[in-house]
Amino acid sequence: MDSALATSEALLLARAQFGLNISFHILFPALTIALAWVLVFFRARHLRTGDSAWLEAYRLWAKVFALSFAMGVVSGVVMSFQFGTNWPGFMNRVGNIAGPLLAFEVLTAFFLEATFLGVMLFGMNRVPGWAHLASTVLVAAGTTLSAFWILALNSWMQTPAGHVPAPDGQIVAGDWWAVIFNPSFPYRFTHMMLASALTAAFFLAGLSAWRLLKAASDALALRTLRVGVAIAAVAAPLQAVVGDLHGLNTLEHQPAKIAAMEAIWESGRGVPLVLFALPNEAERRNDYAISIPKGASWILRHEADAELKGLDAFGAEAPPVAPVFIAFRVMVGMGALMIALAWYGAWRLRAGALPPRWLLWAFAGFTFSGWIATLAGWMVTEIGRQPWLVTGILRTAEAAGPISGAQLGASLTGYALTYAVLLASYLVVLTHLAGKGAGAAATAAAARGASA
Amino acid sequence: MTLDLPLVFAALMGAAVLAYVVLDGYDLGVGMLMPAASESEQDVMVASIGPFWDANETWLVLGVGLLLVAFPAAHGLVLTALYLPVTVMLVGLMLRGVAFELRVKAEGWHRELWNWLFWFGSFVTAAAQGLMLAAYITGFAPGAGYFLFGLIVAGGVCGGYVLLGATWLIWRTEGALRDKAVGWTRWGLAWVALGIALVSVATPLASATVRGKWFDFPRTLGLMLLPLACAAIWLWIWRLTTRLRRGGAVRDWQPFAGAVAIYALAFAGLAYSLFPYVVMDRMTIWQAAAHPSSLKVVLAAALLVLPFIIGYTAYSYRVFRGKARAGLYH
Numbered sequence: 078m079d080s081a082l083a084t085s086e087a088l089l090l091a092r093a094q095f096g097l098n099i100s101f102h103i104l105f106p107a108l109t110i111a112l113a114w115v116l117v118f119f120r121a122r123h124l125r126t127g128d129s130a131w132l133e134a135y136r137l138w139a140k141v142f143a144l145s146f147a148m149g150v151v152s153g154v155v156m157s158f159q160f161g162t163n164w165p166g167f168m169n170r171v172g173n174i175a176g177p178l179l180a181f182e183v184l185t186a187f188f189l190e191a192t193f194l195g196v197m198l199f200g201m202n203r204v205p206g207w208a209h210l211a212s213t214v215l216v217a218a219g220t221t222l223s224a225f226w227i228l229a230l231n232s233w234m235q236t237p238a239g240h241v242p243a244p245d246g247q248i249v250a251g252d253w254w255a256v257i258f259n260p261s262f263p264y265r266f267t268h269m270m271l272a273s274a275l276t277a278a279f280f281l282a283g284l285s286a287w288r289l290l291k292a293a294s295d296a297l298a299l300r301t302l303r304v305g306v307a308i309a310a311v312a313a314p315l316q317a318v319v320g321d322l323h324g325l326n327t328l329e330h331q332p333a334k335i336a337a338m339e340a341i342w343e344s345g346r347g348v349p350l351v352l353f354a355l356p357n358e359a360e361r362r363n364d365y366a367i368s369i370p371k372g373a374s375w376i377l378r379h380e381a382d383a384e385l386k387g388l389d390a391f392g393a394e395a396p397p398v399a400p401v402f403i404a405f406r407v408m409v410g411m412g413a414l415m416i417a418l419a420w421y422g423a424w425r426l427r428a429g430a431l432p433p434r435w436l437l438w439a440f441a442g443f444t445f446s447g448w449i450a451t452l453a454g455w456m457v458t459e460i461g462r463q464p465w466l467v468t469g470i471l472r473t474a475e476a477a478g479p480i481s482g483a484q485l486g487a488s489l490t491g492y493a494l495t496y497a498v499l500l501a502s503y504l505v506v507l508t509h510l511a512g513k514g515a516g517a518a519a520t521a522a523a524a525r526g527a528s529a
Numbered sequence: 530m531t532l533d534l535p536l537v538f539a540a541l542m543g544a545a546v547l548a549y550v551v552l553d554g555y556d557l558g559v560g561m562l563m564p565a566a567s568e569s570e571q572d573v574m575v576a577s578i579g580p581f582w583d584a585n586e587t588w589l590v591l592g593v594g595l596l597l598v599a600f601p602a603a604h605g606l607v608l609t610a611l612y613l614p615v616t617v618m619l620v621g622l623m624l625r626g627v628a629f630e631l632r633v634k635a636e637g638w639h640r641e642l643w644n645w646l647f648w649f650g651s652f653v654t655a656a657a658q659g660l661m662l663a664a665y666i667t668g669f670a671p672g673a674g675y676f677l678f679g680l681i682v683a684g685g686v687c688g689g690y691v692l693l694g695a696t697w698l699i700w701r702t703e704g705a706l707r708d709k710a711v712g713w714t715r716w717g718l719a720w721v722a723l724g725i726a727l728v729s730v731a732t733p734l735a736s737a738t739v740r741g742k743w744f745d746f747p748r749t750l751g752l753m754l755l756p757l758a759c760a761a762i763w764l765w766i767w768r769l770t771t772r773l774r775r776g777g778a779v780r781d782w783q784p785f786a787g788a789v790a791i792y793a794l795a796f797a798g799l800a801y802s803l804f805p806y807v808v809m810d811r812m813t814i815w816q817a818a819a820h821p822s823s824l825k826v827v828l829a830a831a832l833l834v835l836p837f838i839i840g841y842t843a844y845s846y847r848v849f850r851g852k853a854r855a856g857l858y859h
Contacts, residue, residue, distance in 0.1 A: 144630040150583060151626035155619045157590050161597060162612050165605025172601030173823040176594075180827045183594045184834040187587045192838075192845050195580030203848050249820045478609045488616040495620050499627055502643075506634045 088477045090485035091163045094492060096459075098155055100452060101496045105149030107451045110224055110270070111277035112142050113217035115304070116197075120210045130297050138281070138301070140510055143198050148503060150191070155492075164466070166476035171467055173249045174240060174256060175230055182226035190219030221270075228269055232262035234467045235458065236330045248470060260330050264323040265458075271319055272454065274312040275415060276447025281305030282422070283444025284511035286437040293431060295514050302440070303426050309419035316412060327461075328377050331468065333391040334461035337401040339373050340366075344387040348373040353406070356398040361388070396463040400456060408453035411446055418443055534828065535818035538599035539807070541831065545595055547796050549588035550658075551693065551789050556582045558694020560625055560651025561687065562713055563644065569855065570706045571644065575629065577701040577853035582629065584842065586622065596807075598827050600817035603807040610669040611661050618657035625650030655690045659683025666802065667735045668809035678735050685724025689792065692717030696766070696784035699773070701853045711773045714784055718767055725759065725795060732802065738810055739802045752801075759794045762787050 116138055123131035157179070161168060168175065196204060196212040204212070239255025240248050250256050282305030288298040328335045335341075340356045340363050341348055350372025354363035374383040388395045418439060425432045466473040556578040563571055597604045608615060628647035635643055663679035664670075695713035702710065733740040743752060766787040769779050805813045818824065 140634065144627075144634065147583075147627050147630045150586070151623040154586065154590055154622055154626075157593055158608060158615055158619060161593070161604045161608030162615060165609055168597055168601045168604050172597065172604070173820045176598035176601060176819060177823050177827045177830075180594050180598045181830055183587065183591050184830055184838070187590060188584060188838045189841070191584040191587045192841050194583055195845055196848055199576075199580045200848050243820060247820060249822050250826075253826060478605065480609055480612055484612055488613070491616060491620055495623055499623065502627070502631055502635065502639070505639070506631060509636070510634065 087480065087482045087485055088474055090482055090489060091477050091480065092473065094485060094489045095159055095163050097489070097492060097496065098152060098159060100455070101500070102149065102152040102156055103451060103455060104448050105145045105152065106220065106224065107269075107273050107276045107447065108280055109142060109146050109149055109277075110220045111273040111308075112138065112145070112280070113213070113220050115277055115281065115308070116142060117210070117213050117217050118304075120213050124206050124210055130300060133297055134301055137297075137510070137514070139198060141280075141284070141507065143194070144503065144506060146190075146194065148499060152496075162480065163478060164476040165478040167466060167471065169247075170471050170476070171240075171248045173243075173247055174233060177250075177253075178226055178230040178233070178257075182223055186219045186223035186226065190216050190223065193219070224269060224273075225266065228266045229257045229259075229262055232265045233257075233259045235259075235265070235462055236261040237467055237470055240470075248467075261323075261326055264319070264326045267319050268316070268323050268454075271312050271316040272447065272451045274308055275316060276451060278305045278308035278312060278419075279415065279440075279443050279445075279447045282309060282440045283442075283446075284507070286440035287444070287508070287511045288514045289431065290434065290437050290441060291512055292514060298514060299429075299431060303429070306419060306422040306426055306440075309415065310423040313412065313416040313419045317416065320409075320412070325377070331461070332386045333388070333395045334401070334458070335377065336386060336388045336391065337396045337398045337461055338405045338457060339377075340398055340402045341373060341385055341387040342389060344385065344390050346374065346384050347371040347382045348385045348387075350376060351402075354402075356402050358398055394464065396461050401461045404453040404456040404460070408450050408457060411450040411453065415443070415446055415450070534821055534824040535599065535814040537828065538595060538818070538824060539804075539814045541828075542592060542595040542599065543796075543800055545588050545592040547793065549585070549592055550689075550796070551792050552581070552585035552588055554690045554792070555693040555697040555785070556585055557625075557651045557655050558690035558692065558717075559697060560647055560694070561655065561691055562694050562698070563648045563651075565713065566706065566709065570709070572855035573702055573706055573853055574698065575632070575647075576855050577698065579629065580845065580849045582626075584845070586626070599819055599824060600807050600814065601819050603812055603817040606808055606812070607665070611664060614657045614660040614664070618654050618661070621650045621653030621657060623650070625654060651690075652687065655687045656683045659686035662686065666732060666739070666799070666809060668811060670735075675735065678731050681724070681727045681731055685721070685728050688717060688720030688724045689788075689795075692721050692788050693785070693792070696788045700781045700785045703852045711770050714766070714770050717788075718763060718770075721791065722763060729756070736802075736809070738806075742802060755794055755798050755801075759791055762790050762794070766791075 116135060119131050119135040119138065122128070123135060160175075160179075193212040193215040197209070197216050200212065201209055233256055236259050238259040239250060239252040239257075241251040243249045282302050285298040285302035285305060288295055289302065292298070324335070324338075339348075340351050340354060342361050342363070347370070349368035349370050351363055351366050351368045354366035354368075357364050371381040374385055375381050377383070377385060388398065422432070422436060422440065425436060462468060464472050464474070466476050559574050559578050563574065566574060593604075596607065624646045628643045628650060632640055632643040632647055659682045660679045663675070663682035666682075667675055667678065692714065695710050695717045698710035699707055699714060733743060743749060766784050769784050769787070772779050773784075803809060805815070807814045807817045
């Protein structure tokens with residue numbers, strides 16, 4: 078009894094620790110994947126037009142990129158160890174699939190981005206312009222490639238394919254092509270790329286708006302605001318379409334997750350769409366529900382009387398409902414607001430004039446909207462996969478290691494403190510950089526260079 | 530003849546770990562030397578490693594990745610046994626990694642804090658790696674005696690990184706800082722001599738397996754070439770520092786190359802002590818190996834990609850050749 082209790086407590090701590098780490102980590106790749114391509118755009122525009130404002134934009138946003146990238150690297154290194162420290166059972170069972178995918182990521186992406194990041198940040202005066210642009214492109218390609226491999230692994234954990242059981246109980250790859258391009262991968266990859274585009278776009282728009290609130294005459298900030306809003310106006314509606322397709326794919330391959338997302342407790346025909354409710358796990362029903370009759374059947378099957386499986390169909394194999402249901406609504410709600418703000422902003426900015434202050438405040442307030450939506454989305458998909466770590470193959474509880482609750486608790490505290498300090502410092506420096514704008518930053522850098 | 534895949538992967542993993550300790554070793558060493566330098570010198574020191582540290586650290590991820598890919602059974606065992614030092618190392622690496630950015634971008638007391646954390650993170654990382662190495666050699670045996678052994682090894686690793694960092698600064702800086710680096714190199718040499726001597730005495734005492742491998746006549750005679758070569762290189766670096774102090778002509782990169790050679794020899798000795806175990810006394814590389822199908826696909830990828838990695842790493846060192854200067858940032 079005692080040991081069983083300790084084990085479940087240790088499992089909870091192991092999950093809390095990994096969840097904390099991966100949530101902290103994803104903030105930074107979510108930003109840098111697309112921001113790297115924005116930097117490519119700035120650098121290419123400068124090379125083509127010779128307009129030095131593009132170069133200034135590049136310098137300022139390369140700083141934001143470098144800081145965010147460093148945060149992503151250090152928390153990513155932690156994750157590469159935590160696969161082993163927290164989930165030894167994962168590697169024992171599916172290491173023959175997960176190992177190579179992670180190795181491909183290190184070999185093809187990590188070295189590429191890390192090496193050319195050096196050239197990109199420190200080499201502007203040492204290599205010709207085209208080589209500097211090429212370095213920026215390689216960094217961007219590295220970040221995208223990294224996302225490709227890690228999302229292939231995550232998608233395989235969601236919807237495994239292409240594998241065969243070996244005689245010793247391990248899982249090995251039968252067809253690598255099928256492993257990588259498993260059923261949910263194309264949807265998840267596109268969804269995440271657009272999420273990154275939106276995160277970067279609202280960062281760009283938000284911090285530029287913040288600068289314009291302080292210095293309305295900053296022409297460069299107005300220019301980067303327009304770039305950010307333009308990207309958001311295109312990516313936000315696309316994301317709605319891709320998200321819908323991703324949902325239909327989930328319905329086909331992980332119906333239990335959909336049942337939790339929509340809080341459908343009982344299978345049936347003409348299932349209502351629950352807009353808001355408090356899912357009550359104990360009574361297996363929704364409290365204070367506001368629903369649209371037959372809405373869920375219509376949205377998911379495009380037919381009012383279509384049959385949908387409820388949570389009752391999955392018994393103990395169903396994920397916890399409340400966090401998945403609520404996180405899904407946070408993500409969709411945020412997405413809807415992002416579409417509205419991006420389109421209205423694009424309309425107001427079309428002539429290139431300074432928008433009203435309230436709109437600048439709105440963009441500044443939405444600086445981190447991409448983070449909120451991305452985190453909520455990952456919570457939906459990861460908690461929605463429970464109780465499985467690898468759907469149908471490995472349960473999360475089976476993968477936990479023999480680390481004691483005390484050790485986990487101590488290291489969890491250490492990580493939590495470190496992340497709190499890092500995030501606080503990051504935000505302080507970010508607002509500082511944004512508040513000063515590109516001109517001041519360039520002057521300060523020149524002064525530092527001259528004094529040395 | 531079929532390819533002995535576990536052996537190939539043990540060699541690859543060893544190469545990645547050696548690349549890591551040498552490459553991240555010099556930038557961790559530079560980090561540990563920060564308190565001994567003035568503020569403007571600190572900026573030059575950080576500028577000398579700025580373009581490289583991220584790629585250097587990637588070798589650690591590759592080393593762990595190869596352990597995971599090639600020896601999954603050992604991966605879980607090793608990392609759970611080393612849980613606490615690994616956690617300490619990771620916190621150290623995090624603090625140091627972000628300090629690169631934050632010490633430049635923060636202002637006021639924040640900047641002071643991140644300068645200090647840059648040193649602290651480098652030191653904690655090195656010490657934790659020493660503790661991990663000690664626990665690894667002794668097969669994760671518990672007890673106070675083994676912890677003492679761990680502290681000795683940790684001291685040796687710190688000294689080794691200081692030596693790498695100091696010789697790197699001789700290569701990459703000039704003027705007063707370079708003169709200081711010559712003095713630091715001597716400190717590093719003394720420290721490394723003590724560290725290697727202590728570790729060489731303590732390891733056979735701590736592990737019967739290692740004792741058996743080294744004290745087995747007449748093989749011992751041949752093995753003595755390793756410490757002899759080590760001592761010869763040590764003397765050579767010492768003489769280079771003497772010449773540097775007198776203002777004599779020395780190729781800038783020579784002391785660093787010597788330090789790398791000492792590392793390679795120490796590493797060879799270590800590899801010899803461990804082989805064929807991937808978990809000391811418990812699991813050989815063949816027992817821990819992953820399924821051949823996944824080893825083959827990773828080997829193919831590694832052979833395809835590694836030449837590119839080495840190529841563009843060389844390009845990066847070419848771009849940033851010569852002496853470092855502060856204020857190069859962006």
